Amino acid sequence: MVAARISCLPSSFYSIFMESDIATQKLFALAAAMANDTLFFDFVNEVIREKMILGSNEYADSDVWIFFKNKQVQDEKVAGWREATIKRLGTCYKTMLFEAGMTDKGKTVRAIKQPILDPVFSYWLMDNGIELIAKAIAGVR
Numbered sequence: 207m208v209a210a211r212i213s214c215l216p217s218s219f220y221s222i223f224m225e226s227d228i229a230t231q232k233l234f235a236l237a238a239a240m241a242n243d244t245l246f247f248d249f250v251n252e253v254i255r256e257k258m259i260l261g262s263n264e265y266a267d268s269d270v271w272i273f274f275k276n277k278q279v280q281d282e283k284v285a286g287w288r289e290a291t292i293k294r295l296g297t298c299y300k301t302m303l304f305e306a307g308m309t310d311k312g313k314t315v316r317a318i319k320q321p322i323l324d325p326v327f328s329y330w331l332m333d334n335g336i337e338l339i340a341k342a343i344a345g346v347r
Contacts, residue, residue: 211238216334222326229307230324236306237331237339245284249273249299251342254308258320258345266315270296308343320345 215238223234240247253273257265274292278285300316303309309316323344331340341347 211235211242214238214241215336218334219330222330226324226327229321230327232306233321233323233327233343236302236308236343237336239302240339240342241336245277245295246299246302247339247342248277250303251338254303254318255342255345257318259347262318263320264312264315264317265309267296270299318345 215234219234223231226234236250240250249270253265253269257263257269271292274284274287274296278287300309304311304316307319308321309318321343323340328340328344331337
């Protein structure tokens with residue numbers, strides 16, 4: 207899993223990653239997960255980013271369920287998933303966001319902590335054509 211995520215990023219990330227602080231390294235890991243998993247990218251972009259743009263500082267389990275219900279309408283593969291699969295994925299997504307420092311660990315409602323991106327990290331994302339991930343993480347248009 208880690209190797210697949212790393213392979214989604216250009217190799218130039220190694221030197222920047224090694225010189226970054228731990229908070230930026232966690233965001234690198236999040237960006238790699240988003241690059242590797244388009245559904246996770248969609249979740250961060252469509253739920254978390256939109257909440258930050260609208261000035262909301264939290265998201266609820268209901269937002270996770272709504273996201274997956276919308277995806278079930280849009281995609282036949284997702285439509286075939288059982289409720290247990292969706293629950294597991296939702297839990298995984300919430301854990302990745304928490305571990306990256308973007309949310310707290312609330313039970314049903316989680317506070318969103320809009321990160322301040324290290325300029326080197328931000329420029330690297332943009333220089334490598336990953337601007338959409340930068341915008342999703344930063345919560346900007």
